[in-house]
Amino acid sequence: MAVTIVVAGKGGVGKTAVAALLIESLSKKGVVLAIDADPSTNLNLALGLPLGETVGKAREDITEAIQKGTLSPTVSKQDVLDMKIREALVESNKIDLLAMGRPEGPGCYCAANHMLRLTIDRLAKSYDYTVIDSEAGMEHISRQTTRDVDVLIIVSDVTIRGIMAAARMKELIKELRTKVGKIVLVVNRSRDGLPQEIQDAIQKYGLELIGVIPEDPYIGELDMKGSPLIELPGESPLRRGVEDIITKLGL
Amino acid sequence: MAGIFPVDVGPQYEGEVIRKADLYVEFGGPNVRSKFELVTLKGLDEVDNEKIEVIGPDMKDMQEGGSYPLGLMIDVAGEKLEKDMEPVLERRIHLYANYIEGLYHMNQRDDIWVRISKDSYNKGLNSLEEIGKILMFLFTSELDVIEKISITFVTDEKKVEELITKAREIYKARDERARGLREEDVEEFYSCALCQSFAPTHICIATPERVANCGAISWFDGRAAYKLDPEGPVQEVKKGDCLDPIRGEYSGCNELAAVKSMGTYNRVYLHSAFEHPHTSCGCFQAIWFYIPEVDAFGLVHRDFAGPTVVGVPFSTMAADTSGGRQVEGFLGMALEYLRSPKFLQADGGIRRCVWMPKEIKEKYRDAIPEDLFDKIATEEDVKNVDELVEFLNRVEHPWVKGEVELPT
Numbered sequence A: 001m002a003v004t005i006v007v008a009g010k011g012g013v014g015k016t017a018v019a020a021l022l023i024e025s026l027s028k029k030g031v032v033l034a035i036d037a038d039p040s041t042n043l044n045l046a047l048g049l050p051l052g053e054t055v056g057k058a059r060e061d062i063t064e065a066i067q068k069g070t071l072s073p074t075v076s077k078q079d080v081l082d083m084k085i086r087e088a089l090v091e092s093n094k095i096d097l098l099a100m101g102r103p104e105g106p107g108c109y110c111a112a113n114h115m116l117r118l119t120i121d122r123l124a125k126s127y128d129y130t131v132i133d134s135e136a137g138m139e140h141i142s143r144q145t146t147r148d149v150d151v152l153i154i155v156s157d158v159t160i161r162g163i164m165a166a167a168r169m170k171e172l173i174k175e176l177r178t179k180v181g182k183i184v185l186v187v188n189r190s191r192d193g194l195p196q197e198i199q200d201a202i203q204k205y206g207l208e209l210i211g212v213i214p215e216d217p218y219i220g221e222l223d224m225k226g227s228p229l230i231e232l233p234g235e236s237p238l239r240r241g242v243e244d245i246i247t248k249l250g251l
Numbered sequence B: 001m002a003g004i005f006p007v008d009v010g011p012q013y014e015g016e017v018i019r020k021a022d023l024y025v026e027f028g029g030p031n032v033r034s035k036f037e038l039v040t041l042k043g044l045d046e047v048d049n050e051k052i053e054v055i056g057p058d059m060k061d062m063q064e065g066g067s068y069p070l071g072l073m074i075d076v077a078g079e080k081l082e083k084d085m086e087p088v089l090e091r092r093i094h095l096y097a098n099y100i101e102g103l104y105h106m107n108q109r110d111d112i113w114v115r116i117s118k119d120s121y122n123k124g125l126n127s128l129e130e131i132g133k134i135l136m137f138l139f140t141s142e143l144d145v146i147e148k149i150s151i152t153f154v155t156d157e158k159k160v161e162e163l164i165t166k167a168r169e170i171y172k173a174r175d176e177r178a179r180g181l182r183e184e185d186v187e188e189f190y191s192c193a194l195c196q197s198f199a200p201t202h203i204c205i206a207t208p209e210r211v212a213n214c215g216a217i218s219w220f221d222g223r224a225a226y227k228l229d230p231e232g233p234v235q236e237v238k239k240g241d242c243l244d245p246i247r248g249e250y251s252g253c254n255e256l257a258a259v260k261s262m263g264t265y266n267r268v269y270l271h272s273a274f275e276h277p278h279t280s281c282g283c284f285q286a287i288w289f290y291i292p293e294v295d296a297f298g299l300v301h302r303d304f305a306g307p308t309v310v311g312v313p314f315s316t317m318a319a320d321t322s323g324g325r326q327v328e329g330f331l332g333m334a335l336e337y338l339r340s341p342k343f344l345q346a347d348g349g350i351r352r353c354v355w356m357p358k359e360i361k362e363k364y365r366d367a368i369p370e371d372l373f374d375k376i377a378t379e380e381d382v383k384n385v386d387e388l389v390e391f392l393n394r395v396e397h398p399w400v401k402g403e404v405e406l407p408t
Ligand SMILES: Nc1ncnc2c1ncn2[C@@H]1O[C@H](COP(=O)(O)OP(=O)(O)OP(=O)(O)O)[C@@H](O)[C@H]1O
Pocket: A009, A010, A011, A012, A013, A014, A015, A016, A017, A018, A038, A135, A136, A188, A189, A213, A214, A215, A216, A217, A219, A223, A238
């Protein structure tokens, strides 16, 4: 119950694509909370869902109300935030989507962020899976959840730089307060299997390779038509690759 | 509880979320304007005991998946009940409603959101009356002080709209009363260590008359947070003995400061900027700063980018104030604290304020005595301390004229 999966990696490697297919596949096994942690909020497009209010907007609203001193003195701000977050949730059949939106501006958000984490953690408890599509980079992971992450999927492209970035991420995550159960590597958009150099690098950095997803010829057409990625056909390499990862991870 | 009611009831259902896909109907929430709940204390002869009334359509008459208005009114009576308990009892609606299997309740007052699941509807939770029976059972079995209770559900939109206006007046009156809560009235304060990453030795104290430095954690928030997460960064502080009612010195706060600062500070004054002022993290909304030339204080908030009357901007001053130290004459604080009756009372309070940005003066106008309002300089009136001295003499600022007496 309540498995938390984070999809991370450097910019443009296919985090959102992998996360979207992961969310869709998992939604056949249970209900999924999809969290779009990228300020450019594009997970909803990949999932074919509308965009709701963002968590960032809720945080701004409450911070502004605090600044102006307009809130009732007795109504707890945690309750107000709980409500705002539920309102921001985009609900569909098996998938509910929450977009984090822009990070905070200058000023103090310690309390607001703490309350938000509590709200989101409690919300996540009632889902079978929580899948977080990260923004490129790492430091935000600790901001998003106080809960432990069960699986961190680092996506890389077929470059040495990509693998090195993944290795750095793995090191960094150890310093964060969030506990991470399993860290695995997915190499995306390969053309003819994995070149020897890449295989060597993966071994050298001690990364656990869980899947290699080939370049997907179906994506171009969907992108052209502006259709959501989850419409990929059954034989799509991305879809099959993600399903294979789910099996290997035993999710 | 099975058998008595169509669905199960118990604390295990708290936190249960009802998703849109599992929803039979919902009341209130973002799609509905007219919604509220209210508990009213009545006389023993005024409550028609155990009566449940539904005014307007009931769930059976509603469309599956629909969103409907709701006014939930609970009247209670009992010898030992007091008017002050109304908000506490009202909060119990949230708790008890969430005990019901397949029912989820959020928030309070005129911003509620209630969902009923298809499963529970099909099990027989198909009428507001059934919900009323369960609520009534929980209220009376958990709270002995309630001798009589009646529950009314209003789903007729027009009627809800009418009733809301009255409810809002009551909420407002309660807020006024809450603002009247004093440190003397409570035994517990709350401490907050949320900013520990910025200032490990800092601990913020929230009392009914002092909101935490960031403005986000009031005494009420502290109480709610502590209940929700007793192991969390917000903790209860037994206030202990009041050692100095004017400066706001309490034995419980002193002990806490000593532990947190590892012995660096063993005294803290909650309502003075001198000798043992409250420590400041990095998160304060504003800084209250001493201006020696006039032996008075200025106030500057985080959003004020320009230089203050003493020449330095907020950011420079913040660096000197923050870090969990007691810096005499510099106090990080929440703007809401301006509204406290104990606002730095030991030093002369707001009457010792001689400068603040215009924005704050406008936003917190209600916290400034009328006769003082025009005598506090802003960035538009003066640019430096020389001009300030001249200004204060011209407007005959009460502190400068020696008219403000310090409490003893
Ligand atoms: N296996 C694949 N085959 C072909 N195209 C792919 C594949 N995976 C991803 N893409 C395409 O690569 C582009 C970048 O992918 P995506 O947006 O998922 O990356 P990202 O890591 O989420 O990027 P960002 O860092 O901007 O969030 C998209 O146009 C996507 O459709």
